[in-house]
Amino acid sequence: MAFKWLKKKKEKTEPPEKIEEESLDASSADEAIENEAAGEEPSSDDFSTAADEPDAEVQDAPDLEPEKDNGPAEKKAPGLFARLKSGLSKTRRILTTDIDELFLGKKIVDDDMIEDLEELLITSDMGVQTTMDIMERISGKRSRIAGAGELKRVLKEEILAYFDALPEPVPEAAAKPHVVMVVGVNGVGKTTTIGKLAAHESKKGRKVLIAAADTFRAAAIEQISIWAERAGAEIVRHKDNADPAAVAYDGIEAAISRGADTVYVDTAGRLHTKVNLMEEIKKIQRTLSKRLPDAPHEVLLVLDATTGQNALSQAKMFNEALGITGIALTKLDGTAKGGIVVSICSELNIPLKYIGVGEGVEDLQPFDPKQFVEALF
Numbered sequence: 527m528a529f530k531w532l533k534k535k536k537e538k539t540e541p542p543e544k545i546e547e548e549s550l551d552a553s554s555a556d557e558a559i560e561n562e563a564a565g566e567e568p569s570s571d572d573f574s575t576a577a578d579e580p581d582a583e584v585q586d587a588p589d590l591e592p593e594k595d596n597g598p599a600e601k602k603a604p605g606l607f608a609r610l611k612s613g614l615s616k617t618r619r620i621l622t623t624d625i626d627e628l629f630l631g632k633k634i635v636d637d638d639m640i641e642d643l644e645e646l647l648i649t650s651d652m653g654v655q656t657t658m659d660i661m662e663r664i665s666g667k668r669s670r671i672a673g674a675g676e677l678k679r680v681l682k683e684e685i686l687a688y689f690d691a692l693p694e695p696v697p698e699a700a701a702k703p704h705v706v707m708v709v710g711v712n713g714v715g716k717t718t719t720i721g722k723l724a725a726h727e728s729k730k731g732r733k734v735l736i737a738a739a740d741t742f743r744a745a746a747i748e749q750i751s752i753w754a755e756r757a758g759a760e761i762v763r764h765k766d767n768a769d770p771a772a773v774a775y776d777g778i779e780a781a782i783s784r785g786a787d788t789v790y791v792d793t794a795g796r797l798h799t800k801v802n803l804m805e806e807i808k809k810i811q812r813t814l815s816k817r818l819p820d821a822p823h824e825v826l827l828v829l830d831a832t833t834g835q836n837a838l839s840q841a842k843m844f845n846e847a848l849g850i851t852g853i854a855l856t857k858l859d860g861t862a863k864g865g866i867v868v869s870i871c872s873e874l875n876i877p878l879k880y881i882g883v884g885e886g887v888e889d890l891q892p893f894d895p896k897q898f899v900e901a902l903f
């Protein structure tokens with residue numbers, strides 16, 4: 527494909543900023559769908575009223591009010607899907623509206639339509655390579671595509687094929703304690719993701735311990751302590767600027783002696799291009815395996831969807847350094863570029879485990895390929 531649309535791009539009347547603004551309205555419209563979701567409790571996502579700062583270095587979880595039951599699974603599922611749809615509304619608005627428009631006044635897929643579709647996929651951040659790949663396969667099927675609905679169905683099929691080809695994720699209950707080291711660049715949502723995962727685990731009755739190994743930023747220890755308290759998890763923390771590997775070691779030690787099921791190791795955000803910081807994180811990983819062979823069982827890389835294709839280079843470098851076993855992709859609700867999910871799955875051979883579609887606890891969801899494509903188109 528020659529990407530002829532690049533030449534035409536300047537002629538377009540609607541700049542991306544405009545699309546984002548309009549999409550905000552779509553987002554609120556989708557909240558209505560969410561509210562309709564049968565029997566769903568709103569998630570408790572206000573963490574501003576946190577309890578006092580803990581003073582002991584190793585702390586027990588406080589007794590918290592048990593969380594409200596969201597009802598039986600069959601009630602919960604539509605609620606989660608509605609959240610997913612709501613979170614992906616910016617991307618969906620671009621993909622579906624524009625695909626519908628492609629077919630206005632036309633009955634068959636012509637060359638112009640192929641070019642426009644190519645542009646659409648690139649705009650949603652599916653990446654050049656993945657887009658070319660998809661377009662080649664769609665071109666081969668164009669005689670069978672007679673309308674927008676059929677085109678969306680074929681696109682869903684093609685995208686699902688990437689998801690199906692991914693390796694199986696690490697099973698969660700295989701080791702006790704199951705040690706999860708959480709890594710990523712600054713501000714992608716590592717701490718928040720740990721907080722949400724810890725809350726889910728605790729809710730399932732599993733004993734969770736968090737090692738606050740992000741000792742670089744004073745506020746980070748406070749932030750993770752608040753999440754731990756909220757989730758009913760225990761926390762191991764040292765003073766600011768302590769050796770993060772020592773915190774990680776003490777975390778595993780405490781988890782073994784207390785019979786914790788899962789340990790999350792929070793690490794400081796670091797640029798994947800800074801050699802010394804990448805060496806530091808490798809040291810944390812080695813230290814974990816010294817105390818517990820095979821640990822960390824999971825190296826979870828958190829990526830921010832709003833950074834687009836840059837997320838791919840982050841993933842490649844973290845993977846080279848540590849061997850990433852799973853990805854959590856956050857902030858899909860903040861972008862019209864949700865196509866990055868497809869790009870990540872097609873270009874990296876790493877399971878996408880979780881996606882973040884909002885700030886509430888329930889907005890971090892296990893990645894479900896079928897639900898994702900349904901929510902996308």
Ligand SMILES: Nc1nc2c(ncn2[C@@H]2O[C@H](COP(=O)(O)OP(=O)(O)OP(=O)(O)O)[C@@H](O)[C@H]2O)c(=O)[nH]1
Nearest residue numbers: 712713714715716717718795856857882883884885
């Ligand atoms: N809208 C939205 N915001 C999110 C999501 N996940 C995380 N955030 C927000 O992203 C911001 C940064 O999250 P943190 O968890 O502090 O990020 P971090 O990676 O731990 O940051 P550092 O420790 O500084 O590297 C916070 O304001 C979170 O609420 C998401 O899925 N959607």
